[in-house]
Amino acid sequence: MRYGHGVEAVRAAEGELMARVPEGALMQRAAAGLAAACGDVLGRVYGARVVVLAGSGSNGGDALFAGARLAKRGAAVTAVLLASDRTHEGGLAALLAAGGRAVHPADGPAVITRAHLVLDGITGIGGKGGLRPAAVSLAEAAYEARAAIVAVDLPSGVDADTGEVRGAAVRADVTVTFGTYKPGLLIDPAAGLAGALRLVDIGLDPYLGAAELEALQHADVAALLPDPTGESDKYARGVVGIAAGSQRYPGAAVLAVSGALRAGAGAVRYVGPGGEAVLARHPETLVSTGSPHEAGRVQAWVVGPGLGDTPQARTTVGEVLDSDVPVLVDADGLRMLDPERVRGRTAPTLLTPHAGEAAALLGWDRADVEARRLEAVRTLAARFGATVLLKGSTTLVADPRDGTPVRVNPTGTAWLATAGSGDVLSGLTGSLLAARLDPRDAASVGAYLHGLSARLAEGPLSALDVADTIPAAWRNVRS
Numbered sequence: 001m002r003y004g005h006g007v008e009a010v011r012a013a014e015g016e017l018m019a020r021v022p023e024g025a026l027m028q029r030a031a032a033g034l035a036a037a038c039g040d041v042l043g044r045v046y047g048a049r050v051v052v053l054a055g056s057g058s059n060g061g062d063a064l065f066a067g068a069r070l071a072k073r074g075a076a077v078t079a080v081l082l083a084s085d086r087t088h089e090g091g092l093a094a095l096l097a098a099g100g101r102a103v104h105p106a107d108g109p110a111v112i113t114r115a116h117l118v119l120d121g122i123t124g125i126g127g128k129g130g131l132r133p134a135a136v137s138l139a140e141a142a143y144e145a146r147a148a149i150v151a152v153d154l155p156s157g158v159d160a161d162t163g164e165v166r167g168a169a170v171r172a173d174v175t176v177t178f179g180t181y182k183p184g185l186l187i188d189p190a191a192g193l194a195g196a197l198r199l200v201d202i203g204l205d206p207y208l209g210a211a212e213l214e215a216l217q218h219a220d221v222a223a224l225l226p227d228p229t230g231e232s233d234k235y236a237r238g239v240v241g242i243a244a245g246s247q248r249y250p251g252a253a254v255l256a257v258s259g260a261l262r263a264g265a266g267a268v269r270y271v272g273p274g275g276e277a278v279l280a281r282h283p284e285t286l287v288s289t290g291s292p293h294e295a296g297r298v299q300a301w302v303v304g305p306g307l308g309d310t311p312q313a314r315t316t317v318g319e320v321l322d323s324d325v326p327v328l329v330d331a332d333g334l335r336m337l338d339p340e341r342v343r344g345r346t347a348p349t350l351l352t353p354h355a356g357e358a359a360a361l362l363g364w365d366r367a368d369v370e371a372r373r374l375e376a377v378r379t380l381a382a383r384f385g386a387t388v389l390l391k392g393s394t395t396l397v398a399d400p401r402d403g404t405p406v407r408v409n410p411t412g413t414a415w416l417a418t419a420g421s422g423d424v425l426s427g428l429t430g431s432l433l434a435a436r437l438d439p440r441d442a443a444s445v446g447a448y449l450h451g452l453s454a455r456l457a458e459g460p461l462s463a464l465d466v467a468d469t470i471p472a473a474w475r476n477v478r479s
């Protein structure tokens with residue numbers, strides 16, 4: 001598991017640790033890890049041209065001390081001092097003593113153009129808002145130069161706690177972060193500016209407290225995957241009911257059923273007008289045309305994909321919500337969903353909106369949901385008393401229980417932004433719910449396998465390709 005903590009938790013942990021170690025020790029640990037990472041990026045430190053963009057805080061201090069270490073190893077290091085009267089004194093002295101030099105920001109672009117590596121030490125967890133004008137031109141010069149850009153702790157200009165980017169920000173190739181991952185490194189749009197992540201242990205772990213975010217890794221997913229045992233029959237493995245599709249969108253039914261069948265359901269019951277299309281593709285499906293409560297016993301329901309917005313669709317959603325098994329509500333099922341109705345359910349509910357659907361449920365603009373995903377997903381979970389999986393370039397899963405870390409999905413590719421891939425996710429996740437995974441686990445394992453399937457499919461893909469690659473993703477996680 002990868003854990004993430006917000007700025008307050010990091011500052012508190014740093015405070016406790018600093019009281020136990022000699023002054024400056026933490027910064028030296030950070031700088032040592034940073035210099036080692038720069039060495040790896042450069043390949044050869046001796047003779048390399050390195051530029052340190054040094055802001056006025058400790059982030060600049062880290063970068064200057066790392067610059068000093070690189071200078072001692074034979075790099076030509078130039079620091080651009082963004083606030084020359086407030087530069088970290090110890091860091092600057094160390095750099096100068098190691099043979100580095102310092103220049104005014106006006107001279108920055110010229111040295112950046114010739115650099116092999118630019119260290120972004122403008123702001124870290126103390127940064128507020130986007131980059132200020134003097135820093136913007138340096139960040140642009142770095143982006144245009146051929147240098148590798150290594151961000152110190154965070155790409156400067158992003159919001160460490162939320163992943164928001166409210167103005168100009170550094171676009172890094174690598175971010176070397178200290179002690180723990182910050183939310184802004186894991187959640188888009190900021191995460192998209194961080195490049196490859198590298199965590200340096202500075203000894204904070206014992207003081208960090210409960211995580212705010214978690215990202216499952218292969219081993220965590222492997223431990224959660226439901227495998228049939230020798231005793232299992234199809235009912236024990238879980239029967240999933242799918243109420244999806246319409247005359248107009250029968251494909252959504254096929255896709256949701258595909259996702260469910262590929263994710264190990266013992267059986268799939270399909271209810272709705274898409275039965276013919278479903279059977280043509282998946283003859284193993286148990287199809288009925290009546291209403292959900294006439295369909296036979298299931299261990300979980302998926303309702304919504306391609307359902308349309310008719311009175312019949314509403315009745316279907318209502319009936320499914322009346323059931324006493326876990327329910328996943330997606331797409332059209334999310335229209336006009338009543339929070340009290342969802343809160344009143346006796347079994348868990350999992351909502352899987354994309355940003356547009358989340359915006360409609362929240363009464364926000366879609367752009368605000370995309371900019372403030374963490375807040376959006378938490379607000380929805382609290383309002384509906386349900387687990388919420390918010391889809392998009394970063395998929396998040398929030399649980400209504402207080403203090404439960406939000407899960408961030410680390411897999412996926414932008415190729416997933418293809419019509420119908422969300423329908424596959426709903427079927428896949430429904431199967432996991434039917435296999436009796438807790439809704440938060442079902443949602444995060446579902447998103448993980450979905451994203452991994454898309455990656456394994458490599459390149460352009462259709463929604464059915466994603467479904468067809470789920471078994472390969474399952475094996476990949478197990479291997």
Ligand SMILES: NC(=O)C1=CN([C@@H]2O[C@H](COP(=O)(O)OP(=O)(O)OC[C@H]3O[C@@H](n4cnc5c(N)ncnc54)[C@H](OP(=O)(O)O)[C@@H]3O)[C@@H](O)[C@H]2O)[C@@H](O)CC1
Binds near residue numbers: 030124
């Ligand atoms: N504490 C520890 O033990 C350890 C901390 N560590 C390191 O310290 C970092 C945190 O350091 P920090 O608290 O000094 O804040 P930091 O990120 O440097 O930024 C604050 C400065 O930036 C300025 N500034 C703000 N916004 C700005 C903007 N938009 N554009 C430009 N400038 C802006 C602001 O100036 P002001 O607003 O006062 O003008 C202020 O001076 C942390 O990320 C990690 O790298 C590691 O060494 C491990 C041990």
Ligand SMILES: Nc1ncnc2c1ncn2[C@@H]1O[C@H](COP(=O)(O)OP(=O)(O)O)[C@@H](O)[C@H]1O
Binds near residue numbers: 390392413416419422
């Ligand atoms: N830029 C992106 N990067 C990664 N995954 C994405 C991106 N955009 C969308 N996705 C994923 O693609 C899927 C699209 O689902 P959805 O929006 O419901 O589409 P549809 O309704 O067409 O099925 C979701 O799993 C979502 O997380």
Ligand SMILES: [K+]
Binds near residue numbers: 059123154155156
């Ligand atoms: K930085």
